[in-house]
Structure formats: structure tokens, C-alpha cells
Amino acid sequence: MNAFVTLSYGDRRGFVNALRALRRKPGRAIMWAVYAVAIVSFAVLKTGPWYPRHSSSAIPPFTLQLLDLWVCGLAIAFGVVLATGTARWLGVFSSRAEALVLMRADAPPVTVAAYLQLRTVIVTMAQGITRFAYLIVFGLPGGATFAALVAQLIFFAAAGAAIASVALPRTLARGATRAALIVAGWAIAVAAAAPLIADALRIARLSGTDALLRRIPAWHPGALLAALAAGDLRAVAIPIVIVACATAAFAFAARDAYPELYAISLAHLDWRERVRMRRGRRGADAPAPRVKNAVSTTRTRLRGALAFVWIDALMFGRRVSPTVATLVVAVALAAGVALAELARSDNGDKVFGIMLGGVPAVYITIASTIGVRLAPALRLPLFWLGDVPLAARLAAWTFGGFWRDALIVALAVAGYVAVAHDARIPLAVFVAALGLLALTRTVGLAVFAMLPNAIDQRGPGVVLRVWLCFALLVPAIAAGTIAAFVSGFAFGAATTTATVTAFAESALLLAFAAWRLAGRVDNLALS
């Protein structure tokens, strides 16, 4: 235990210094306190006797399928990491300096290895709890006990830690153990995908699948998550056992593997530096880039602020390989085709209801967790060159990400129209989606202008973004409803009005972000 205390000295001091830095900015401390109070308040509100409870026999439709998505999705991620041993987010030594200090520490290598693994697990769990705490507010159904709600939160954190914990042992494994882990990983991923495919087929009720579905047992791994409410803690216990086994396995495998650990750490640090460089940051120890030259494209008709859109497209073309781009196009088209098929199935009305209500809500909740990466752009001197107003620059920067998402939606719509042979409803959905995309992006920008710190964005920032998105949808939906009444329930007029309203709100958010960022960038760019 003494060795662990010694090894953790640097991390503990770092944590204390971070808290001290927070003390120097009381605004941030207050904001985090408000965030914690809000999360706990919602947890209490959702678990109190006043919240309507449903019996286990009356689970709302599609709840089990949604829980399957969480459990199986995490199991697939676990299997893929176990099979591939991805080194992309391995913690190991966090810096070259730490490697030199810890490897020379007066502690057996097995203790150092165990400490490194435990640190990865604890950090992942802490990040998981911070990242998923907002689910109490927005995602998790109410009516459960407080203990069940906490157990669900721990499940997400523990599942993330389980995935992280197998990465290191898998990377160090050699020979027969490595082969066994690869086989086991892919087997787990395939087994976890099977219930999801069965769920999709059951919802779609495609013609010709009845006989097949009768033979497939109705197995719902998501039931484990639902069972947490009844005090069945298997969903939490399983990932924790995995973490414990993986930690022991890693400590055993890494007891004489300092060279390998150091090599993995360097590879990880290099990869992190490459990511930073791609985002416009460049550290002093930046590795040499793999590609040094490109054929220059210097002709463009886009002038003024629109030049930002041009360079964004140019850089996007270099960042994303043709294979990935083709894959995304294929998936988007296939999603549109699948939706059209689902809409034609016996459950078509239900599917459309879920799509209209559920997809925007899920999109807002997920999109709000993705950090706004404006700070690297603000650090570039050329961002500020010329006399284009800041609001126009921000609008162009926002559009840079917007058009890609819009293109994916357009492809899905094209896939839908190709099967359904009716463009009216998909086009209206596309127009509405444009408003939603613009709103979520500009809300992210406005919240970044208020909370530029990356850690703040993951906590209070997420909640604020989700709240703002839903709140700002109200005027758009109200305007659309009024237009529907005025136009005699013309679907196109209603969606166009709602989208125009959403764009107007986005313009106001851009103006706010520009006002907030002007003159404060020297602070924000460092965040």
C-alpha cells in the first residue's frame, strides 16, 4: 500500500493543483456545484414517491430494445477492443518524464504495472460518471429507486472501465494467449450483435422473416439493466469482475515488461500528438508527419468569410480517406433504404412515430456531448486576418461542420426516396433536419463561448447544451404549428417555417457567440 501511495504522488499533486486552479476561478467552482446540485435534484425527483412507477410487466414499448442497444453496444466495444487491442487510448505512462520516474521507483515492476492499470480504470470510471451523469436528467426513465439510479450510473462507468481495462493486457499478450483473446473478442462482439439484429428484425417485421424469428429465442441482454431497478446487480458485477480479472492479468503480464510498456507509451504519446496536430495544435515534441506534401489547390470562387468553408472542405478531403468516405456514404444510403423498408412494414406507423419523436431527442443528447473544437481555430493567426466580421467567420466555421452532417442526412433521404418513390415527406424531414443541425451546432458554439474549458464542456456544458436545444426547439415547433394551421395543414409549409425559425435562432446564437468571444480570445484559446 505504501508503494501505491508513493507512486500516486504525482497524480495526487496534479489533482490538488487542479483544485487550487479552480479556487482561483470561483465562477467555475460555482458552476460545477450548481451542476452537481442539479443532477442530484433530478435524481431525487425521478426516484421520489411522486413519480409514476410502472410494474415490470408493463414496460413501455421498445424499452427493452433500447436497453439492448446500450448493453450490446458496450459488449461489442468490449469484444472489439479485446480482439484488436487498440492502443489509441491506452494510458500507460502519461508522459516520458513519468515513465522515467516510475520505472526507477523503489517498487517492484508488478506493483508499478498494477498501479498504472488501476489508474486507467479509475480515470475511465470517473470520466464515465461525469459524462453519463446527465443521463439522469435526460435519458434514464424515472420511477426507479435512488439505489437503482445510482446502480445504472455505476453500470455505465464500470462498463467503460471494463473496456479500458482489457486494452493493456491484450496489447501485451503474446502467442497462444493473444490468439485466444482475439477469438474470444470477436466471439463476444458477434454474440452481442445477434440480439440487436433480432430486435431490428422483430421491429421491422419484414416479409419472409416470420419463420426465422419464430426460431430465434427472444433474448434481451438489456433486461440485465432493467433488473437493476429490482436490486439485481449482475449488470454492475459483471464489468467489475472483468476489471478485476484484467487488472490481475495485466499486473502478471507486465511484471517484466517495462520496455514494452515504454514502447506502448511512446506510441500512444505520438498518436496523441498527431491528433493534436490535426486539430491545429503542435507541441514541442511533435512527431514527423507521415504525409508531407500534397497537390495544391489554389482556385476558388468562395471569397470573404466563405473562404473558411473552402479550406474546411479542402482539409476534410485530406483528413478522411476515400475508404471511410465511401463507407459513410454507403451506410447513410443503406439507412435510408432500411427506413423506407421499415416504414412499409406492419409496424410502419410505430417506426415513423419513433423516428419523429425519438431520433431528434437522441441526436440532441448525443451531439451535445461532442466537444466544440473552436479553440484550435482561434489560435491560428490567419483566422483573424482581414476585415470580415467575427460573426461571419464563426458562421462559416459552423457551416464547415454543418454541410457534412447535412450531406449525410441528404444521402439517407435519397436512399429512402429510391425505395419509397415518394419524396414529399422525406424532403420535409430533410428541411426540418437542417434546422435541427443548425440549432445544435450554434448552441454548441454559444455554450463554448460561455464555457470554453474542455472539462467544463463535458459536465455542465452538456446539460446546458441539451437544455438550450430543447428550449429553442419550442419556438420553432410553435411557429411550424401556426404555419400548419394557417396553410391548412400543409406539411411542407409547417416544416419550412419551423426550420426558418430555427435558422433565425441560430443567427442570434452566432451573434451572441461573436459578442462573447470578441476580445476574450487570448483566454479562450488556451482552454
Next chain:
Amino acid sequence: MRPDAGTIAFDGTLLGAQRGRTISLIPETPEVYPLLTVAEHLAFVAALTKQPPGWEARADALLARLAMTAERDTLGSALSKGMRQKTLLAATVLGGSPVLLLDEPMIGLDPLGQRELRAILADLRAAGHAILVSTHMIENAAAMCDRMLVLDRGKLVASGTIDELRARRGDGSIEDVFLDVTQRS
């Protein structure tokens, strides 16, 4: 940065929030777009600042003047600090900024790079650009500046031409003058 007080003027004209056209900052760590080539940086600035037709010839001339023609198709991520500095200099000059603000431009450059940069800055000054250099490398500043302002804890404590400042200490170096006026000698 939002000013606490005062105004900034250039050539008798007050500069407001949209001063990006007049002043260009080249920071100590000159960041460029990692996935754009040098030529694309210039094309971007030409489009951003709405340069009239014929900017390509001026861009090529600038690259030749900065000895960067061979790096025309090099990506920003592959450029050294000196090359990134030169790219930003070329871009800002092409964009028509009359005032260049350089923060610690010599840090991280080898002696040859420092000499090259001094020559380029002298060249730009001769072409009519106003250049403001913020640096702690006093002797380096003395070798290339017409006027020097000495700031101590945010306050202006001395200013003048290099000769005027040297005259304050008789035969002292400009470093002695700096230590003298900041009372650190």
C-alpha cells in the same frame, strides 16, 4: 484582448474591433493549418481578403523572396517553425496588412534562421511595412529595430532610437540600458 483604457491608432486612423485588416499578429508559436499546403495558405488569404486578380503572381514573388518556392506544396504539419513563420509573413503581406506584430520571432530559430528572418523583416520595412517586435532578446532587437520601447511590469519606462537609448549609459550596451531602466542591474 479587451482594452482597459485607451485607443489604438495607425496612420492617424483609430482602429476598432475589425483591426485584422491593418494589424497581423505572428505569435511566438506560429500556428498554421496543418492540412493546407503553403500555396493554399496564400490562396486562402487571397480569398479571405478579396484580393484582385493577379494575386497569384504576387504570391509567387513573395514565396521566391522568402526562399520558399520549393515548399509551395508542403503541408503545414510538415513545416519547421521558421518555415511556418515565413508562411505567415507571406500570407499577411499578401493580405495587405501594413502593420506586422511579431511576438518573440527569434526563439527556436537556428543562427542562420535568425539572420534570414532579420533580412526578411528589413526587406519588409523597406517596402513600407510597420513592424512591431516584442522580445526579450535585447541585442537581437537592437540589431534590427529603429526604435525601442522598454516595458517593465506593463509600464513604459524608456523609449527612443537605439542610439538615444545607448547615450543614456555612455558606452554601455543596450542590455545595460535595459537593466538600468528596469532597475535590475
